Amino acid sequence: MVVLAASIISKSGKALASRQYVDMSRIRIEGLLAAFPKLVGTGKQHTYVETENVRYVYQPIEELYLLLITNKQSNILEDLDTLRLLSKIVPEYSPSLDEEGVCKAAFQLIFAFDEAISLGNKENVTVPQIKQYCEMESHEEKLHKLIMQSKINDTNDLMRRKVTEIEKNKIDRGKTGEGFAPTRTPNNFNDMNIRGGPGSEINPIFTDKTRGRSSAPSPAPIKMSGAMKLSKAHKPNQFLESLKAEGEVILEDTQLSTIQSRSSSSILPSDPITVTIEEKLNVTVKRDGGVNNFDVQGTLALQVLNDTDGYIQLQIENQDAPGLSFRTHPNIDKQLFNGQKIVGARDPTRPFPSGQNETPLVKWRIEGLNESSLPLTVSCWPSTSGNTTVVNIEYEASDMFDLHNVIVSIPLPALRDAPSVKQIDGEWRYDSRNSVLEWSVMLIDQSNRSGSMEFSVPAADPSTFFPISVGFSASKTFSNVKVTAILPLQGGGDTGRLKDRKGTGSGDSYKVLLLDDPRHTEKHVETALPQVVPSVTPEAARQLFHESRQKGAALVIVAVKEHAEFYAQMMVRHGLRSAIEPESDMAALPTGVSRDGLRPAIEPESDMAA
Template sequence: MSRSRIEGLLAAFPKLVGTGKQHTYVETENVRYVYQPIEALYLLVITNKQSNILEDLETLRLLSKLVPEYSPSLDEEGVCRAAFDLASAFDEAISLGNKENVTVAQVKQYCEMESHEEKLHKLVMQSKINETKDHMRRRVTEIEKSKIDRGKTEKAFAPLRPPIDFSDMKTRGTGLGGDPIFADSFAQKPKGLPSAPTPVTSKADGGMKLGKLKKTNQFLESLKAEGELISEDTQLTGIKSRLSSAAPSDPVTVAIEEKISATVKRDGGVHNLDIQGTLALQVLDDTNGFIQLQIENQDLPGLIFKTHPYINKELFNSQQTVMARDPNRPFPSGQNDTPLVKWRIQELDESSLPLSVNCWPSVSGNETHVNIEYEASEMFDLNNVVISIPLPALRKAPSVRQIDGEWKYDSRNSVLEWSIILIDQSNRSGSMEFAVPSADPSTFFPISVGFSASSTFSGLKVTSVLPLREGCPLKFSQRIRLATDKYLVI
């Protein structure tokens, strides 16, 4: 059926329905309209007159159950926002014009299975990016410390050194990436003076190969393209951290992570607020795989756990112990984290938001003045907060007149990024004011928010790791992290 034919049939439907009629179908010369009112809208199925009316009504009944599952509100705005998900669900319910023998639960399962691999891939990529950023920040701190130590050493040997010819140093460069820390390694040293021993790289270590440097530079360039500010010192530390990343020293490592997804209305209220968490385990070798993990968490309403089929579910539910269902099989060993427990928290309201953002655009003459403020909850200390405000296309950066924190203008995407490194007890609230040429207030939405924290909603943590056989509790380390998945103000 052509698009023009479908549009013509839909245009004719409102004239055929009328008001005060009790039946749920209308027939014309060629087609039958089977419909059901949903608040101010109609759910409509168009069939030919030869189709079975009972089957058409059954199809309509199934579709009417699917709409509330995917649409946040049963109005035109909510249906339009969920149009893609509804189309996918309807496609699972109807095939080649015939109703499939499926239930609502099966349709939801099929739709989730389609995107599972994509979600897993995005999760892995985001985890790698976050890990690289953490390495960079740690290495920047180490380099700053080494600068201070080197300065002390320079002062100690100052009476013995002749004046340095800086013009000569400038001609030959200052070392890798222009970093002054390595300047002395490339500057010519006077004969007879003691020099620091030069580290020797063996073949077993692999050395610093051009191919590795090139791949690392490409990765850093991709971070730059995403708007990350990477200094020369940070580039060097990123290279060193990638080339000399050490394996975990503890026999057992536990990674606990929660992802928060929220869509908040600009005038107050929450469209959706969802927390999903995972507990993953990394065991260095099989000898340490015969273990059980004792956990504890806060007793929250709406907290639902799911365990991997490998785990003893009854023991987990009764004693909060994570142990293999078969005690003769160890947990898998290796460098990859193995997810063992997942959970979800849904019964949360607006008061549970870690960070609230309010934006107040107002037009004054030829300019739009935008006041934006944040207010953080007492529950979390937030790290690396970035609030991204979309702007109209500008020829130059906006005029920022007041800000608590730092800002950066991404001209390629026309986005103003407001950054706060840490939000704690000292700065639970803050504001920013900027001006741009006159623009529609809706231009500044949706606002995207990103942050991380070292604590979680569930408060889940591992208290001990015990061997299944005789022996002392094992030494272990655990990483606990809360991060945003999709946090929008619309």
């Protein structure tokens, strides 16, 4: 006789442990095991079922099946003898005859099956002999375990020493930042998830992480950091390639590259100040429509690399949404935040803590949202006709968000082949391991606010296709919290103020001017000026460029003297000529008017060297 495979499966055809004794692809054996529950009858013991190509010899074991797959030319009596031997082996190694017990002892069972069957033929052995063979000690194995344990002990010792060194460094760096509790948050940009669809009770989860680096002025330039790319070539793995050939999707390399990129970018950030805005949405949607719970929670966190850059305040603004409430860190000046929406330390003489970790400063929550506020809804309509179930999926997106990298995951019954997709707006992929059909749309905007997909599978229960999981990313949040400016403090002595507040600090308000220069180009001004002054849009920067060309100077912003000087210095760093003058002197020009316009208070380095 020739045994093709020996398996332990559940009543629904799920493979718990399976050993193949001939060259057979994974898709093939999974298809044979998934088809068995439909062929077996009820009320029978120690029997067999034949198909066109193979014979199933099986024995029920409580809620499981012990199954042999053989060719039709094998001797049925020898098949039953092999089955009886395996049925005695399973209770010896499995702590309980259920899915959990078999999965825990899967490797021991497979080793025992190998002792009982060799190259598809039964060995002349007994259960005690099999146990003895499996428990035989190996000197090489003992030596290998001793070596591995020695390496583990050495690694643990090294880890403890490193932890001690890190703790000492944290204590030394954290002396100036006591009182704040920095935390670590993920580095991914925009990640929103939703589970929904009519037909069953589901628990959707939305998360919208809007993470960015503020382009507001600070003691050093601030910019958006690009994603890291790994360009080192690597040799293909033959085992992974064989799995891909069988229909498996391999994601380990991609995930490792992503983790390395994020770790590298978090360990060596290029920006001195990073502001992170994150929102998480907790939503519960019913199958037949309606929302049970819609809760939005957000966080604003700050990361400062150097202590000298920590003497700042954050000017924020937000959309007036019903049910929006804020909470600030205990060391944040609540009166300043409630009155002017400025996030600043309660003690201005102390900087924000510096280091590689982010410090949460403000949290908020939005309650009372309804179904009309959902960014995306998905409808699923399965219908069975004869031996086929046709499923129609449709999505509808609201106008609030433009959604990127949308992936709709529909669970499917155990299938031998991929489903037949008849119509789709986008692309699809079948995950045979998890029995999931993934529908992907790269971008949902005004051109495709709705879309649909239709596919068919063998007859199945409509509840099999729920719950539906949807993942996407977006660049907006519900609260629309923004950091409009980073206000520097001179040694922590002066508080940040809006441009319409005067009479405090070192003097009244001053005007920051953009001076005409032959080296200025429209594209350069459009790019550099919004990085220095976040309230200036690229379109406004272009207008200021043309105004400076016509009049010799253009008004950029009005601020107190310290802030105006800072803006002027930052403009010079970005290659722009700048000057400041008191706001009260509306008609006066700075001294030193020349043919090129106003003489700047601070010249770029190239001019000063000349």
